[in-house]
Amino acid sequence: MSQVILPLNRGPEPVPMIDLVEQHQSIRTEVMSAVERVFDSQKFVLGDDVDSFEQDVARYCDSRFAIGCASGTDALVLALKGLGIGRGDEVITTPYSFFATASSITRAGARPVFVDIDPVTFNLCPEAVAAAITPKTRAIMPVHLYGQCADMEPLWRLSVRHGVSIVEDAAQALGATYRGRKAGVLGNIGCFSFFPTKNLGGAGDGGMMTTDDKDIAARLRRLRVHGDVGGYNHVEVGMNSRLDALQAAVLAVKLRHLDSWSAARQENAARYTQLFAEHQLTNRIELPAVDSDCGHVFNQYCIRVPNGQRDEVLAGLRQRQVGCAIYYPKPLHLQECFSHLGGSAGQFPEAERAAAETLALPIYPELGEARQQRVVEALVETFAELDASKSHSVRRAA
Ligand SMILES: *Cc1c(COP(=O)(O)O)cnc(C)c1O
Numbered sequence: 001m002s003q004v005i006l007p008l009n010r011g012p013e014p015v016p017m018i019d020l021v022e023q024h025q026s027i028r029t030e031v032m033s034a035v036e037r038v039f040d041s042q043k044f045v046l047g048d049d050v051d052s053f054e055q056d057v058a059r060y061c062d063s064r065f066a067i068g069c070a071s072g073t074d075a076l077v078l079a080l081k082g083l084g085i086g087r088g089d090e091v092i093t094t095p096y097s098f099f100a101t102a103s104s105i106t107r108a109g110a111r112p113v114f115v116d117i118d119p120v121t122f123n124l125c126p127e128a129v130a131a132a133i134t135p136k137t138r139a140i141m142p143v144h145l146y147g148q149c150a151d152m153e154p155l156w157r158l159s160v161r162h163g164v165s166i167v168e169d170a171a172q173a174l175g176a177t178y179r180g181r182k183a184g185v186l187g188n189i190g191c192f193s194f195f196p197t198k199n200l201g202g203a204g205d206g207g208m209m210t211t212d213d214k215d216i217a218a219r220l221r222r223l224r225v226h227g228d229v230g231g232y233n234h235v236e237v238g239m240n241s242r243l244d245a246l247q248a249a250v251l252a253v254k255l256r257h258l259d260s261w262s263a264a265r266q267e268n269a270a271r272y273t274q275l276f277a278e279h280q281l282t283n284r285i286e287l288p289a290v291d292s293d294c295g296h297v298f299n300q301y302c303i304r305v306p307n308g309q310r311d312e313v314l315a316g317l318r319q320r321q322v323g324c325a326i327y328y329p330k331p332l333h334l335q336e337c338f339s340h341l342g343g344s345a346g347q348f349p350e351a352e353r354a355a356a357e358t359l360a361l362p363i364y365p366e367l368g369e370a371r372q373q374r375v376v377e378a379l380v381e382t383f384a385e386l387d388a389s390k391s392h393s394v395r396r397a398a
Contacts, residue, residue: 148290303358
């Protein structure tokens with residue numbers, strides 16, 4: 001007689017913050033044949049695969065030119081150098097972003113000037129940008145944080161009025177739109193990252209710059225190869241920052257799926273809205289706000305947990321094996337390496353409040369309803385536990 005072996009009751013399945021394996025399985029054949037093709041050619045740096053992928057990205061963003069490079073960080077540094085920005089210049093940006101936003105400005109030789117964010121979108125506050133412009137300002141660097149474009153129209157006006165450039169940090173926003181136009185064509189140069197966890201992720205590091213300006217495009221092309229204009233003639237000192245053919249070949253395959261993955265992220269976000277309402281969580285957390293001008297591609301789905309409960313909620317979710325993360329726990333003006341810029345606690349209250357209150361939940365395209373249910377149930381349980389421990393301590397104090 002055969003025995004029925006019941007699985008041990010180990011509780012619900014864990015929900016990872018992101019699962020790249022599942023996505024890879026769905027496109028494995030396509031990706032591996034592209035990889036084999038590059039290996040068979042033995043052409044690994046720049047070359048036809050990179051040229052062709054650059055054209056794909058240019059077409060996708062409706063940009064005249066696209067120039068591949070080694071990472072999103074390098075794209076930002078090259079963009080600033082390509083605009084001739086360096087020593088003595090100021091670039092206005094947000095203190096609430098990934099480190100590379102500001103470090104690229106420093107590495108180009110210029111000075112980052114931080115201004116506070118809009119508390120609803122977490123993006124640069126245009127009024128604060130206007131107030132920070134000086135005769136030394138050469139550029140504004142908005143970040144399309146979490147996959148939603150910054151409020152660009154007021155920045156365009158400032159750019160024209162003061163003759164300053166706009167460099168978009170679009171590392172989290174390939175495919176995002178602002179009034180129907182794609183991120184990457186909303187300023188003078190757009191900068192993208194293909195780090196594996198971005199919406200279009202490679203098999204390692206990679207980056208891209210987009211521009212409509214022919215002269216800037218030519219300069220970016222030479223800056224990524226040591227300023228060489230051909231035949232070992234170096235007209236300026238550039239960097240070694242090239243996109244690998246292997247990355248380009250993999251990314252070209254994945255770009256064909258990007259819109260369906262972005263749509264899946266948007267569906268997941270809509271489902272969270274519905275589930276949070278059903279579970280009466282909307283008075284405990286604030287959901288991400290989608291600006292009516294924007295097509296949000298949700299590289300991250302960040303909620304706000306007010307009342308100083310964020311870290312306890314994070315611990316509660318992790319204890320229930322639900323992946324979550326904080327982007328970003330320490331604003332850039334408070335980083336030790338930028339102390340010479342004179343930043344201090346309390347200087348940018350909204351950036352500091354966001355750093356203390358935001359919590360990113362799983363949003364990857366393959367997440368699906370059952371796992372989202374788990375995330376929401378884990379949140380409900382965590383809040384119930386927090387309420388119980390609070391009323392317990394209130395009783396004891398009485
Ligand atoms: C990822 C990211 C970068 C840097 O990209 P890398 O490819 O990792 O160098 C820059 N800015 C933002 C906002 C990012 O999210």
